[in-house]
Amino acid sequence: xxxxxxxxxxxxxxxxxxxxxxxxxxxxxxxxxxxxxxxxxxxxxxxxxxxxxxxxxxxxxxxxxxxxxxxxxxxxxxxxxxxxxxxxxxxxxxxxxxxxxxxxxxxxxxxxxxxxxxxxxxxxxxxxxxxxxxxxxxxxxxxxxxxxxxxxxxxxxxxxxxxxxxxxxxxxxxxxxxxxxxxxxxxxxxxxxxxxxxxxxxxxxxxxxxxxxxxxxxxxxxxxxxxxxxxxxxxxxxxxxxxxxxxxxxxxxxxxxxxxxxxxxxxxxxxxxxxxx
Numbered sequence: 001x002x003x004x005x006x007x008x009x010x011x012x013x014x015x016x017x018x019x020x021x022x023x024x025x026x027x028x029x030x031x032x033x034x035x036x037x038x039x040x041x042x043x044x045x046x047x048x049x050x051x052x053x054x055x056x057x058x059x060x061x062x063x064x065x066x067x068x069x070x071x072x073x074x075x076x077x078x079x080x081x082x083x084x085x086x087x088x089x090x091x092x093x094x095x096x097x098x099x100x101x102x103x104x105x106x107x108x109x110x111x112x113x114x115x116x117x118x119x120x121x122x123x124x125x126x127x128x129x130x131x132x133x134x135x136x137x138x139x140x141x142x143x144x145x146x147x148x149x150x151x152x153x154x155x156x157x158x159x160x161x162x163x164x165x166x167x168x169x170x171x172x173x174x175x176x177x178x179x180x181x182x183x184x185x186x187x188x189x190x191x192x193x194x195x196x197x198x199x200x201x202x203x204x205x206x207x208x209x210x211x212x213x214x215x216x217x218x219x220x221x222x223x224x225x226x227x228x229x230x231x232x233x234x235x236x237x238x239x240x241x242x243x244x245x246x247x248x249x250x251x252x253x254x255x256x257x258x259x260x261x262x263x264x265x266x267x268x269x270x271x272x273x274x275x276x277x
Contacts, residue, residue: 005065007092007095009064010064010065010092011095011096012099013064013065013067014065014067014068014100015102017057017060017065018100018107019103019110020053020057021069021107021184022103022108022111023107023114025053025184025188026107026108026187026196027114027115028049028053029046029193029194030193030194032045032046032049033193033194042194046194046195047171047172048168050167051168052164054163055161055163055164056160057069058164062159067160068096068100069181070100070180070182071101072140072181072213073143073144073147074093074097075097075210076216078090078092079217101182101186101187104181104183104184104188105186108189108190108191111191112190120190121190121192122192122198123192123198124196125192125193125196125198126198126201127201128204131175132175132204133207133208134175134208135177135178136178136180136212137209137211137212138212139174139176139178139180140211140213140215141212141213141219142170142212143166143167144217144220145216146166148217149220149224152224152225153224167180179197179209180212182205182206182209185197186206189201
């Protein structure tokens with residue numbers, strides 16, 4: 001069963017979904033750090049909670065908005081429409097991105113307050129270095145490829161589980177900890193914790209994520225062709241069926257590492273997406 005939602009309702013789904021993602025990522029990071037002094041154990045707990053939470057959020061909000069939860073996923077949907085496929089229009093993409101960013105910041109503040117910390121304290125966790133930026137490019141490109149690949153071969157129902165599994169793995173195999181989500185990265189700058197990232201590190205990470213998104217699209221076109229299926233994140237107006245996206249989950253990682261949020265969903269109205277299970 002799919003929902004036929006108006007743009008305001010879809011924007012609300014993106015805002016709430018992204019906020020929920022940040023609550024899971026930051027909250028589980030805070031809890032893990034309190035319960036264990038072992039960074040590896042804390043990261044295992046944080047990565048598992050983040051992946052499970054992401055999969056549930058995509059499954060829940062996918063039929064409404066496509067569950068992009070990630071500006072990169074939204075931009076790939078916009079590009080799909082620009083190149084003749086199904087996807088979001090420019091106005092819709094702007095609204096989605098604004099909702100995701102606001103939701104990420106709100107989710108970070110809520111997580112901080114929930115653990116008795118002072119909301120709004122910027123992170124002091126500086127994450128710089130070319131190797132971390134390469135990690136973000138790889139993490140984001142892989143996320144987009146997973147979403148686009150499954151969408152183009154007609155297996156969109158696997159996206160929630162596949163994206164969650166990819167994020168859980170990428171948190172460990174990338175040097176950056178797989179933030180792979182501009183909105184989530186901005187939100188995490190509002191948490192001076194295990195999962196945070198200092199504001200001065202944002203430009204490099206966001207640029208790397210955008211570059212990774214472009215690389216992911218290029219790889220998908222090379223492997224599956226430009227017209228092979230609607231793909232995740234293809235959301236066209238009210239006549240288009242939303243495909244669930246996997247928002248690159250923003251996961252917390254130790255100082256040298258980092259974070260979803262996405263996935264790619266489809267556009268407006270009718271969703272070709274059907275909940276898993």
